[in-house]
Amino acid sequence: MLAQNGIPTAEDLARVRPTAERLARGPVAVAECFQNIPCDPCYHSCKRQAIKPFADINDRPQVDHDQCNGCGMCLMRCPGLAIFVIDHTYGETEALVKLPYEFLPLPNEGDVVDAVNRAGKVVGEARVEKVQSGAKLDGTSVVWLSVPKDLSMEVRHFKIREVR
Amino acid sequence: MKQTEICIVGGGPAGLTAALKAAALGAAVTLIDRNDYLGGQLIKQTHRFFGSKQQRASERGINIARELAAAVQNEERITVLTGATVLGYYKDGVITVEQNEQYLKIKPQKIIMATGGAEKSLAFPNNDLPGIYGAGAVQTLVNVYGVKPGNRVLMVGAGNIGVIVSYQLLQAGVEVAAIIEAAPAIGAYWVHASKVVRAGVPIYTGHTIKRAWGEKEVEGATIIRLDGKWQPVPGSEKDLDVDVICLSVGLSPLTELLWQAGCRMRFVPELGGHVPLRNELLETSVPGIYVAGDVSGIEEASAAMMEGALAGLNAAKALGYDAPDFAQQRDNIIKELAELRSGPVGEKIRNGLVKAGLA
Ligand SMILES: Cc1cc2nc3c(=O)[nH]c(=O)nc-3n(C[C@H](O)[C@H](O)[C@H](O)COP(=O)(O)OP(=O)(O)OC[C@H]3O[C@@H](n4cnc5c(N)ncnc54)[C@H](O)[C@@H]3O)c2cc1C
Ligand code: SF4
Ligand code: SF4
Numbered sequence: 001m002l003a004q005n006g007i008p009t010a011e012d013l014a015r016v017r018p019t020a021e022r023l024a025r026g027p028v029a030v031a032e033c034f035q036n037i038p039c040d041p042c043y044h045s046c047k048r049q050a051i052k053p054f055a056d057i058n059d060r061p062q063v064d065h066d067q068c069n070g071c072g073m074c075l076m077r078c079p080g081l082a083i084f085v086i087d088h089t090y091g092e093t094e095a096l097v098k099l100p101y102e103f104l105p106l107p108n109e110g111d112v113v114d115a116v117n118r119a120g121k122v123v124g125e126a127r128v129e130k131v132q133s134g135a136k137l138d139g140t141s142v143v144w145l146s147v148p149k150d151l152s153m154e155v156r157h158f159k160i161r162e163v164r
Numbered sequence: 165m166k167q168t169e170i171c172i173v174g175g176g177p178a179g180l181t182a183a184l185k186a187a188a189l190g191a192a193v194t195l196i197d198r199n200d201y202l203g204g205q206l207i208k209q210t211h212r213f214f215g216s217k218q219q220r221a222s223e224r225g226i227n228i229a230r231e232l233a234a235a236v237q238n239e240e241r242i243t244v245l246t247g248a249t250v251l252g253y254y255k256d257g258v259i260t261v262e263q264n265e266q267y268l269k270i271k272p273q274k275i276i277m278a279t280g281g282a283e284k285s286l287a288f289p290n291n292d293l294p295g296i297y298g299a300g301a302v303q304t305l306v307n308v309y310g311v312k313p314g315n316r317v318l319m320v321g322a323g324n325i326g327v328i329v330s331y332q333l334l335q336a337g338v339e340v341a342a343i344i345e346a347a348p349a350i351g352a353y354w355v356h357a358s359k360v361v362r363a364g365v366p367i368y369t370g371h372t373i374k375r376a377w378g379e380k381e382v383e384g385a386t387i388i389r390l391d392g393k394w395q396p397v398p399g400s401e402k403d404l405d406v407d408v409i410c411l412s413v414g415l416s417p418l419t420e421l422l423w424q425a426g427c428r429m430r431f432v433p434e435l436g437g438h439v440p441l442r443n444e445l446l447e448t449s450v451p452g453i454y455v456a457g458d459v460s461g462i463e464e465a466s467a468a469m470m471e472g473a474l475a476g477l478n479a480a481k482a483l484g485y486d487a488p489d490f491a492q493q494r495d496n497i498i499k500e501l502a503e504l505r506s507g508p509v510g511e512k513i514r515n516g517l518v519k520a521g522l523a
Pocket of ligand 2: 028045047063068069070071073085
């Protein structure tokens, strides 16, 4: 449970998960932000009004997955690194997971890396498709990983493999 | 003796904003900090901040510090003394300062104390071994001086500071073996916790440190589970191979100067320890002495900046300075501050503030 070990439960995730039918239509944001904290940049960064207006700064983000086109603006602004963009139309068997990443060195495009879940465990492998970084992103890079479709709601981090 | 209209002790987010607001109204300000740089705790905060858009959410603390410090340096009504420690407050309202081994005396008309907080420690066998640090000290080593404290760390305390410093240690290439927390729940924002957990650091709630071991320096630590009544569970000990133990068990307000000045103080656990009683203008029981930021209750940088702004406005107003939109400026800050503290995570602060009011 989040409050005990920092890992969201299946029930937590069920509340923010896009439907299979929505996932099949293209990229979409998943906001894994489960606590009422005084924070609202995600809401202000969405130009499509896909995040429900915050009545109070302590509200939790509610993404209207039908309005959201997966542009990733909110992902880049979220200080909690809690928003991910999932794209199930990326390939026949593979989905794209875009995640915020703040470690150096950055991976190279084309690298095969260990795909890591929310508990920090390696659950498979992923390929780095793209790395977005630069001044505009202010130190938080966005890494695009391709993973088997059934891992798209599992993989939230990665480890660069040791080169020997 | 040097005269000034408003003397501000502490150049963290609270002191910097106080100086800017007071000077903007027209007051002459002297801002004093014992560090060689301005910015206080903010200078070490490389992570992005929460808060609202108006409060610069999503910006990194270090960038906010740089911006505020530059604005202060550019304001001709503000005199900045860095590397200058305020040593004492005397009955006649004189403040004494040590700078470059010189002893200075300053006589201000108003004082804003914005000295921040100090880290608490924890009692356990061998807690004096080299390799045991406060989390804030480790953050200074890593983020200000670029020095690794060791190779493998046990973090004690899963509040925001413990979790954020753990994350920054990982970023610096230091391994974090675990974060332990005596309370049954993580105190940090869960999004922070999730981001260290997925990076491979387990968080064990309901656990405390039993002892540190090592000959000349830390070589490891024994942790133990606590039951529902906070009692250690025999047989649940676990040994961790670590060379650094980092204590992040809270801050307490740095109030020595306020005690010296004879301000009425009260012990308010929700605010981190003894805090000065203050009225809605943030003025203490000693007329002319205002407080802002962590010294008046351990909170966070956004709140510190808003309190600083209020104290700056109020102190300048008390000297006769004014602005056409003064009331509006002040009301806006009061409203934003109330909003920031309105949620469930602000409950502790709200409860604390009720006890710290000056009737
Ligand atoms: C690891 C960590 C992470 C944090 N993360 C966040 C966050 O994400 N968001 C957030 O809003 N807040 C965060 N905070 C909290 C925030 O940094 C503090 O609440 C804030 O800095 C308090 O501001 P302040 O101006 O009251 O005190 P400080 O920043 O502590 O500044 C006090 C200043 O006073 C000076 N001083 C003290 N005594 C004297 C003296 N006698 N003479 C001269 N100078 C003196 C000190 O040198 C210091 O520069 C974090 C804090 C830590 C430690
Ligand atoms: S991904 Fe783009 S459209 Fe979707 S919620 Fe985020 S900012 Fe809005
Ligand atoms: S910006 Fe991120 S942490 Fe803040 S409310 Fe939105 S999702 Fe949560």
